[in-house]
Amino acid sequence: MDLEFIWRGGRLSLNFVATVGKWRTEAFERVPEPEDLACWFRDAGLVNSLIPVEAADLTGARELRAALWRIFSAGPSVADVAVVDRWASIPLAGPRLDLVDGKVRLRPTLSCVDDLLGLVARDAAELLGGPVASRVRECARQDCTLLFLDESRGGSRRWCSMDGCGARSKMSNYRKRLTSPAETIEE
Numbered sequence: 001m002d003l004e005f006i007w008r009g010g011r012l013s014l015n016f017v018a019t020v021g022k023w024r025t026e027a028f029e030r031v032p033e034p035e036d037l038a039c040w041f042r043d044a045g046l047v048n049s050l051i052p053v054e055a056a057d058l059t060g061a062r063e064l065r066a067a068l069w070r071i072f073s074a075g076p077s078v079a080d081v082a083v084v085d086r087w088a089s090i091p092l093a094g095p096r097l098d099l100v101d102g103k104v105r106l107r108p109t110l111s112c113v114d115d116l117l118g119l120v121a122r123d124a125a126e127l128l129g130g131p132v133a134s135r136v137r138e139c140a141r142q143d144c145t146l147l148f149l150d151e152s153r154g155g156s157r158r159w160c161s162m163d164g165c166g167a168r169s170k171m172s173n174y175r176k177r178l179t180s181p182a183e184t185i186e187e
Helices: 012-017 034-043 055-074 078-088 113-128 162-179
Strands: 096-100 103-107 136-138 147-149
Touching: 012 055, 012 113, 012 147, 034 055, 034 113, 055 078, 055 113, 055 136, 055 147, 078 113
Parallel strands: none
Antiparallel strands: 096 103, 136 147
16 A cells, blocks of 8 residues: 555645555555645645644535546536536635745745645636646546546647556556467467
8 A cells, every 4th residue: 555645646635645555455544634635735845834624624625525536537517517617616826926046936825724725726727627628538547547638749648657557557467478379369
């Protein structure tokens, strides 16, 4: 069981959904404690340092995440869309710039869990309502349920990553071909 955060989705909201592993089979939690959610926000680049996260915040995050999973994997329901809309409608502060060592940098302005979950929900809303919504895919590997945005030219990407699931799937198929009896050709 891999408890490391996964960043293969190609979008913030898809990476957030990946904080649960193996949704369809042996679901496991990558953010079991409020502190883990704070780490995810930091590792996602949404904040520079850990922010306070309470148990109620984690409950809200899980509600949003579950709604996103259902919308992306099974299709929208009125209840799930309402959850995403509620989070996406949170007013967010605009971007701010800092000048550090002669370089302009974007200063994070979001500092509480509600703001950060609102940002995740906005990303999902823009993805679901935008031109690439039909390109959200679930990894084709049977034991993987990671969602990703297929940005390939032909729109035919099958795996969350070629290095991981793609390579394992191809190797598994190769081994099956090696061990299956050769078909005889009749003339």
